[in-house]
Amino acid sequence: MKTAIITGASAGLGLEFVAQLEEFFPEIECVWLISRSVDKLASAAKLLKKAEAKIVPLDLCSEADTDKFEALLKEEKPEISLLVNNAGCGYLANIGDTDYKVQTRMVDLNIRALTAITAISVPYIINGGRIINMSSIASFCPNPRMTVYSASKSYVSAFSRGLEEELKPRKISVTAVCSGPLDTEFLDIAGIRGQSKTFDVLPFCNPKNVVSGAYKAARKGHSVHTPRAFFKFYRFVAKIVPQSLMVKFTKT
Numbered sequence: 001m002k003t004a005i006i007t008g009a010s011a012g013l014g015l016e017f018v019a020q021l022e023e024f025f026p027e028i029e030c031v032w033l034i035s036r037s038v039d040k041l042a043s044a045a046k047l048l049k050k051a052e053a054k055i056v057p058l059d060l061c062s063e064a065d066t067d068k069f070e071a072l073l074k075e076e077k078p079e080i081s082l083l084v085n086n087a088g089c090g091y092l093a094n095i096g097d098t099d100y101k102v103q104t105r106m107v108d109l110n111i112r113a114l115t116a117i118t119a120i121s122v123p124y125i126i127n128g129g130r131i132i133n134m135s136s137i138a139s140f141c142p143n144p145r146m147t148v149y150s151a152s153k154s155y156v157s158a159f160s161r162g163l164e165e166e167l168k169p170r171k172i173s174v175t176a177v178c179s180g181p182l183d184t185e186f187l188d189i190a191g192i193r194g195q196s197k198t199f200d201v202l203p204f205c206n207p208k209n210v211v212s213g214a215y216k217a218a219r220k221g222h223s224v225h226t227p228r229a230f231f232k233f234y235r236f237v238a239k240i241v242p243q244s245l246m247v248k249f250t251k252t
């Protein structure tokens with residue numbers, strides 16, 4: 001059975017990844033929906049028209065739960081056509097101003113869990129399959145006040161590039177999606193709403209367009225997808241201007 005796995009499928013962009021999946025990947029027969037909230041995943045499952053949904057409640061910050069995922073794959077041996085590593089979190093705060101656990105949660109979810117889910121899944125991904133990793137414009141340059149978040153997304157982008165090269169012999173593509181701000185629960189959880197002048201002035205991305213762009217980019221085997229011309233330009237600037245200068249202007 002051709003299978004897709006979507007993490008963070010219960011809210012925000014994850015719901016959009018579920019809703020648009022069948023339009024861009026009509027060959028997928030089964031979709032594994034992962035997050036902590038069973039009820040919300042059950043609602044997300046209703047967005048699928050033909051494909052079968054499998055609800056997999058996991059706390060991806062827990063090693064015991066990523067072990068459960070590994071055991072599930074060993075048992076079910078799915079033919080994975082598409083893996084969407086979408087679950088992620090961010091927090092707005094200077095290092096040392098909050099509980100260290102608030103900062104390390106970003107490392108646990110954005111880095112450790114994404115690495116674990118990918119490493120566990122790769123042996124089950126079919127030749128010619130696709131991986132989509134949700135990165136961010138924050139990956140282009142460090143963002144003071146979201147230092148850990150931006151560093152974690154730099155990891156996601158660098159990890160995607162290296163993995164793509166490793167998986168070339170199997171023709172598995174890896175696409176890092178570098179979205180700008182999105183109006184989702186992420187902003188409330190991160191404590192960003194009304195607290196960041198940068199977010200107040202940045203243009204927002206539309207979740208529907210981010211997901212359709214991500215799916216099209218994955219289909220074409222693109223390494224990076226950056227929605228909106230404004231952020232494509234930012235990516236270019238961040239490549240040529242020294243980070244020591246950029247960082248003066250990139251405070252969140």
Ligand SMILES: NC(=O)c1ccc[n+]([C@@H]2O[C@H](COP(=O)([O-])OP(=O)(O)OC[C@H]3O[C@@H](n4cnc5c(N)ncnc54)[C@H](OP(=O)(O)O)[C@@H]3O)[C@@H](O)[C@H]2O)c1
Pocket residue numbers: 007008009010011012013014034035036037040058059060061062086087088089090109134135136137178179180181182183184185186187189
């Ligand atoms: N929003 C933005 O401005 C923005 C911009 C650029 C990139 N991104 C990236 O886009 C991705 C999606 O963001 P979003 O805006 O859709 O965020 P969101 O609305 O906060 O949704 C986050 C998703 O991750 C899941 N999740 C959180 N902690 C989890 C855990 N410990 N275990 C399993 N699942 C967990 C949540 O489900 P449960 O709560 O049910 O577990 C939810 O489904 C993230 O990687 C984010 O970094 C966001």
